[in-house]
Amino acid sequence: MDLPIYLDNNATTPMDPRVLDAMLPYFNAKFGNAASRNHAFGWAAEEGVDYAREQVAKLIGANEKEIIFTSGATESDNLAIKGVFEMYKDKGNHIVTCVTEHKAVIDACKHVEKLGGEVTYLGVKSDGLIDLAELEAAMTEKTILVAIMYGNNEIGVIQPVREISAIAHKHGALFMTDAVQAVGKIPVDVNADGIDLMAFTGHKMYGPKGVGALYVRRKNPRVKVTAQMDGGGHERGMRSGTLNVPGIVGLGKAAELCRLEMDDEAKRLSKLRDKLQIELTVLEESYVNGNTDHRLPHVANISFKYVEGEGLMMAMKDLAVSSGSACTSASLEPSYVLKSLGLSDDLAHSSIRFGLGRFTTDEEVDFAIKQTLKAVNHLRDLSPLWEMFKEGIDLDKIEWAEH
């Protein structure tokens, strides 16, 4: 077992060696421009892109013509939101999204607001899921888009996508989802789920960084987005720029592997994740954040009360995890996602996200459990809050000097 152990697979995943093997020829022998239609070099590149497009489409139950390759999910989110806003502005100017979205969605919506758009940011319930009645109530005649993520990156909760899309469609709006954490991890089917636009990326599914895709529905209804980059009119005019052929081939291979292996992998990972969660929540005053019934198989976000996340991560020095604490940021603001669940700041500061992945082994999880237990206990021995808690002092009654 090599140290440190990587348990931050929601941040990025290591590339599967089979993906790298598929990509390599496209860096040298098959270097052609996929848009070169009149020689063998171009054809070879195009062939690679076509196969990849087919694999990506298959993974999500789409037609390959509905896949627009981009540089990643941030670009896909931007293209979807700004592109829909521009394309459908005669129809309306209202977008509904939610407060736990990724910054790429929230900030694209903020941008749209500056252009005269109106955006409703739905809150979430304490389990991290949106309230469908609230969504229903937010819909207006001017709503053109509902943008709600599939699986959350921090706590892993899966939103009720089918119910959300049904509400959007009932009101004549499109449904867009940032499915970065879900695609390749759980079954996602654009038709069954009623998805009109969907953003995802290679590096969260064991593919390369710098390549992603936007699914854009072609039928029932035919969806269009205004290009956000002008140029040669690639990708059906929606995303200009010479195709990143090795990256796209890698994304395709990654999608193929996910489709073939996802079911077994999800079962294995959820078992490991559950083991980790059960053994860590044996600790007093530890809490799992977010809905545990509707959750991605490989994520557990746990708060260990009375210890601070960043200090904790330092004690878990052989584990690469992340924390909702933001002690390094000048603002000292903890995770906005955890706060929107109604978690107090101190619990948000005390959270650790464990993100398992394809290459996580049983042995590694056992080691992670041991080291985490040891670290939490070590820090609690150092924690004045833990001591006060043990003495029965109500910490909420103390007048803290906020700094």
Place this chain on the structure above:
Amino acid sequence: MAYSEKVIDHYTHPRNVGTLDKSSTKVGTGLVGAPECGDVMRLQIEVDENHMITDAKFKTFGCGSAIASSSLATEWLKGKSIDDAMKIDNMDIVEELALPPVKIHCSVLAEDAIKAAINDYRVKNGLEALASAKSHH
């Protein structure tokens, strides 16, 4: 962000972790910070009749730099008079631990904790509290 060796040393082997009897007139306690901000330090000193600090203990909820800052503070406090201890400046801690700019607040908190502990002792023993807080809040 990489931590300096000294931070790691204090974090891994914190000096003077513990609790003194806060009801004793010889003991001064400083509790600063707030759980919401991700940092709470409790620093305690035991002072003899000559106003010399004979013992110091801490407990800290916070990041590695906060723990290291308070651990270092307890080391510096022992053997100092309360007047000299009042002169410990947060920038001395920053320098000693090579704290990066985003962690300077940890040293400020440690300085606050020192001053709060000294003032607690002073008030308990009929001395006036000294103006301490820098204008960083």
